[in-house]
Amino acid sequence: MIQTGTFWLVVFGTAAVYWLLPRPLRLGFLAIASYLYLASIDPVGVTALIGWTLLFFHVAPAAVRDRNRGGTVLTGLVLAILSYLIWQKYLPAVLDLMGRATPGVAVAVPLGISYFSFKLIHYAVETARGNIRDRSLSRFFCYIFLFPIFTAGPIERFEHFKANIADRFVAQTAAEGLIRIAHGLIKIFVIAQLVQPSHFGMGVPATSAALLEQADGLAVWQTWAFLILTYLYAYLDFSAYSDIAIGTSRLFGIRIMENFRLPVVAQNITDFWKRWHMTLAAWCQSYVYMPVLARTRMPYAAVYATFIAMGLWHGATGGWFLWGVYHASGVAGYTMWARRMRGRGWWRKAQGSGWKYLGIPLTFLFVSGSYAFSSAPEGAWSGIRIFLLAFGIRT
Numbered sequence: 001m002i003q004t005g006t007f008w009l010v011v012f013g014t015a016a017v018y019w020l021l022p023r024p025l026r027l028g029f030l031a032i033a034s035y036l037y038l039a040s041i042d043p044v045g046v047t048a049l050i051g052w053t054l055l056f057f058h059v060a061p062a063a064v065r066d067r068n069r070g071g072t073v074l075t076g077l078v079l080a081i082l083s084y085l086i087w088q089k090y091l092p093a094v095l096d097l098m099g100r101a102t103p104g105v106a107v108a109v110p111l112g113i114s115y116f117s118f119k120l121i122h123y124a125v126e127t128a129r130g131n132i133r134d135r136s137l138s139r140f141f142c143y144i145f146l147f148p149i150f151t152a153g154p155i156e157r158f159e160h161f162k163a164n165i166a167d168r169f170v171a172q173t174a175a176e177g178l179i180r181i182a183h184g185l186i187k188i189f190v191i192a193q194l195v196q197p198s199h200f201g202m203g204v205p206a207t208s209a210a211l212l213e214q215a216d217g218l219a220v221w222q223t224w225a226f227l228i229l230t231y232l233y234a235y236l237d238f239s240a241y242s243d244i245a246i247g248t249s250r251l252f253g254i255r256i257m258e259n260f261r262l263p264v265v266a267q268n269i270t271d272f273w274k275r276w277h278m279t280l281a282a283w284c285q286s287y288v289y290m291p292v293l294a295r296t297r298m299p300y301a302a303v304y305a306t307f308i309a310m311g312l313w314h315g316a317t318g319g320w321f322l323w324g325v326y327h328a329s330g331v332a333g334y335t336m337w338a339r340r341m342r343g344r345g346w347w348r349k350a351q352g353s354g355w356k357y358l359g360i361p362l363t364f365l366f367v368s369g370s371y372a373f374s375s376a377p378e379g380a381w382s383g384i385r386i387f388l389l390a391f392g393i394r395t
Contacts, residue, residue, distance in 0.1 A: 001041070001151065002185075002244055010037045010147070015251040019169045027165070028138035030252060034147040038111060045088075045110025046145075052081065053144050056120050057137060063128035074128040078121055085117045090316035112151045114313055116144055118283055123158050125287060132158055148248035152241040154259040154279040166253030173250050180247030187240035195232045200225065208375040208386060215389055223389045228364075230371040235264060238277070263367075267359040268338075269330040272367060284310050303335075304328040311374075318380025323373040330366055 001007045014033045018026050038046045056077060063073040088110055123140075126132045134140070143161050166173060193199065198206035203218070204225045205211035211218065211226055242259040249256045257279050266272035273281050288309045293302040304325065311324025369390060376383030385395050 002188075002241070006040075007037075011248055011251065018252055023167060027136075027142040031138055031141035031145050034142070034145040034150070037147050038145065038150055042111035045113070048110065049116060049144070052084070052116075052120060053141060056081075056124055057140050060124045060127040061135075063124070064130055074124055077124045081117050081120050085113060089113055090312075115150065115153055115155060118155050118280075118313075119144060119158075121287060122155075122283065126158065134158075134162060146249065146254070149245045149256055152238075152245060153277075154242060154245065154257045155283050156256055156279070160257055161254070164255035166255075169253065173253060173255075177247040177250030180243050180250065182247075184240040184243030184247060187236050187243065192233055192236035192240065195229050195236065197226050197229045197233070200229055204229065207377070208372075208382070209377040211389070212377070212382060212385060215385070215394055218389065220390065220392045223386070224365075224368070227368045227371045227386075227390060230375055231364075231368045232264070234371070235260070235276075264364060265360055266363045266367075267356055268363055269327070269334050269366060271359075272363055273327075273331065276367075280310060280313070284313075299335075300332050303332050307331070314374070317376070319373045319376035319383040322380050322383050323370050326370050326373060 010033070014030065017033075018030055021029055035046065035050075059073060059077060063071070063077075123132065123143075139162065140158075143156065143158055146156075149156060196206075197204050202222075202225070204222050205214055205218070208226075208230075211223065239260040246256045246258070259277060259279050261275040261278065263272050263275035266275050284306045289302045289306040292305045293299060296302065307328035308321060308324035310327075311320040311322075314320050314323075369387060372387035372390060373380075373383035376386060388395055
C-alpha cells in the first residue's frame with residue numbers, strides 16, 4: 001500500500017480531519033476512514049470483516065456473563081474465526097497443492113486475514129478472562145480496522161491500544177511519527193535494495209529457484225551468501241513496514257506496540273525471539289504455548305506447537321512447517337544446553353566474559369539457515385535441498 005500516492009493522501013488527509021474533530025468523534029471517524037480505504041482495495045473481504053467484528057463485540061461478553069456456558073461461547077468464537085482463516089487462507093493452498101485449485105484462487109484471500117483473526121482471538125480470550133470490559137463500539141472498530149497496521153502488523157493488543165490513544169495533538173509525537181516513517185522508507189527503498197540477492201553478484205543466485213537450478217555449480221559460501229542476504233532483506237523489509245505502521249499511527253496520537261528490536265545482534269536463539277516479530281511471538285506465547293503447556297505439562301511439546309503455529313501463520317506450506325520445526329529445535333536445544341550450563345555453574349562465568357558475544361554470529365547464521373525453508377519455492381523437499389546445499393550436500 002505504501003507505494004501508492006493514495007495511501008499517503010489518506011494518511012495525511014485523515015490525520016488532519018481527525019485532529020479537527022471533537023474528541024468523542026475521532027475514533028469513529030478513523031474507523032470509518034480505515035474501512036473505506038481498505039474496502040477500496042478488497043471490498044468483499046474487508047466488508048465481511050464487519051460481520052466478524054460485530055459478532056465478537058456482542059458475543060464475547062457472554063462468556064463472562066454466563067459462567068456455565070462461558071467456555072462454550074469462547075470455544076465457539078475461536079473455532080469460528082479459525083475455520084474462516086483456514087477456509088480462506090489455507091484451503092486454497094491445499095487445493096492448489098492437490099492440483100484442484102482454479103487459477104487466481106490465492107488472490108481471493110481476504111486482506112490482512114491473519115492479523116485480524118489473531119486480534120479477534122485475543123479480544124475474545126481476554127474478554128472471557130475479564131481483562132477487557134470496554135464496550136465502546138467505535139474504539140473496537142478502530143482497533144480492528146486501523147489501516148496503517150491492518151496488513152503488516154504489529155499484532156496490537158486491545159488493552160495496549162486503548163491505553164495509548166492521545167487526547168490532544170502533540171507536535172513532538174507527530175514529529176516522532178514522521179521520523180519513524182522516514183526511517184522505514186529509507187530501509188525499504190534504499191538499504192533493503194542493496195542487500196537483495198539479485199543485486200549482490202559474485203555468482204550468488206537471485207532466487208531460491210535459481211539456487212536449486214544452479215546447485216551443481218555453486219560453492220557452499222554462495223549458498224550461505226544467498227541465505228544471509230535473504231535474511232537481511234526480510235528483516236529490513238518487514239521492520240520497515242513496521243516502522244511505517246508505527247510512525248503513521250503516531251500521526252493520530254496512537255502508540256502501537258514495537259515489533260523489532262535489532263534481532264541481528266541477538267546473542268542466542270531465545271534472545272532472537274525476544275527481538276523478532278515480537279508481537280507475534282508474544283501472541284503465540286499467550287495463546288499457544290501457555291495453553292499447550294497447561295494441558296500437557298510438557299514444555300518442549302509446547303515449544304514445538306508454538307513455532308509450528310507461527311510457521312503455518314506465515315503460510316500453509318511444507319517449507320513454513322519445517323521453518324517452525326527448525327526454530328523450535330533451536331530453542332529447545334539452546335534451553336537444554338543453558339540449563340546444563342547453569343547446573344554446572346558455568347552460566348554466570350560465561351555471561352560475565354566475552355564468550356557471550358560469540359553467540360551473536362552463531363545465532364545470526366542459525367537464523368539465516370531457516371531461510372532455506374521459508375524461501376523454498378516448492379515446499380518442504382526443496383527447502384531441505386537448499387539447507388543441505390549449505391553444507392555441501394547435493395541431492
